[in-house]
């Protein structure tokens with residue numbers, strides 16, 4: 001029975017105070033927004049992991065000549081990335097998933113004139129420090145510690161620098177190190193999109209609502225459990241038997257092991273649910289609708305949709321029409337036959353929503369769940385770890401190694417929370 005210690009850390013108030021004073025100093029010296037502390041006005045390149053073609057892990061290349069993403073519009077913020085984290089989307093995008101739709105979103109003209117999307121930089125989460133701001137940026141100044149989820153149609157965070165719009169960025173929780181903070185933004189934005197916009201839940205309406213999370217032990221699941229518990233919902237989780245300690249430690253009220261195979265029957269014996277969040281897909285749609293309260297506004301929300309596969313295989317127009325028809329038909333069938341809503345959910349960039357999450361994190365209601373950490377030199381190993389599956393929270397890449405801000409925070413004292421991972425095998429984090 002191997003027990004693994006997770007990095008679920010609540011930082012000391014002293015560390016938070018130190019961070020605040022740094023930010024105050026930065027604010028006091030930056031009266032105007034367009035103040036740059038970026039490395040050098042001469043610099044036009046940066047280090048990044050890029051891909052020049054789609055494929056398996058071999059396509060990941062370390063480059064010191066990736067284009068520096070300088071601020072080009074008044075509402076942009078340039079960030080030095082201290083830590084990034086990986087999501088299943090990074091694995092999929094490495095192999096070409098969503099290429100057609102994301103290319104269109106990146107640059108409409110490029111689809112018409114066959115321009116290449118390469119070199120591409122993967123990585124959707126970041127925690128870092130603002131180094132430059134456009135002239136109309138009002139919420140951030142150079143020196144601010146921030147976190148963000150980088151939209152998949154923008155250059156990613158496995159790089160020294162990322163530039164995003166102000167709207168996509170949020171101040172990082174003061175109680176977390178960059179490594180911990182980088183584990184949250186993409187899963188948080190996705191979970192909020194799924195639970196709030198598709199699932200109709202919110203802080204004021206979730207109290208005592210019965211929510212089933214199918215696949216509770218990965219990135220989205222471990223975050224969603226904590227968010228729902230902070231809202232007062234009753235949370236049931238399906239996961240593998242060796243993740244039970246983890247999800248119970250995060251607050252799950254009831255846990256059902258899916259591995260014996262009769263998951264639908266065992267869930268049917270429980271009181272029916274108001275909302276189901278499906279992080280797994282596969283055959284769940286065949287049985288999950290029967291678990292919802294009929295004719296009472298209950299909702300099945302899935303994150304595993306065929307939209308991008310459809311546009312990849314059928315082209316943009318046919319693929320979108322095909323997926324849209326499937327969604328409408330299925331939603332109508334499910335409503336008529338079962339009296340429940342059927343919905344797809346997608347990650348949505350939303351800095352202000354991350355502000356809300358920051359408050360929950362700094363109040364100790366949401367903990368980062370970091371399963372493995374890799375240095376920037378070992379990004380391919382981090383992808384290999386993700387490929388093994390069976391995630392328990394997140395895999396983080398430390399872009400700034402020996403990050404002095406993290407060392408300082410750790411030296412000032414750290415409370416740790418141990419979560420029992422049972423007898424699962426986890427990847428050995430890189431030292």
Ligand SMILES: NC(=O)c1ccc[n+]([C@@H]2O[C@H](COP(=O)([O-])OP(=O)(O)OC[C@H]3O[C@@H](n4cnc5c(N)ncnc54)[C@H](OP(=O)(O)O)[C@@H]3O)[C@@H](O)[C@H]2O)c1
Pocket residue numbers: 087088089187190214215216217218219220221238239240258279280302303304305345346347389390391392393
């Ligand atoms: N639509 C969107 O915009 C969007 C955004 C984010 C994520 N997603 C998708 O949402 C899904 C979840 O994302 P994630 O980041 O949480 O993935 P993840 O970190 O890889 O976690 C998946 C978890 O599901 C567990 N699992 C696998 N099969 C299961 C089953 N049959 N029943 C219960 N648990 C099972 C896995 O552990 P074991 O295998 O050990 O059980 C793992 O802990 C992924 O498919 C991802 O691509 C979609």
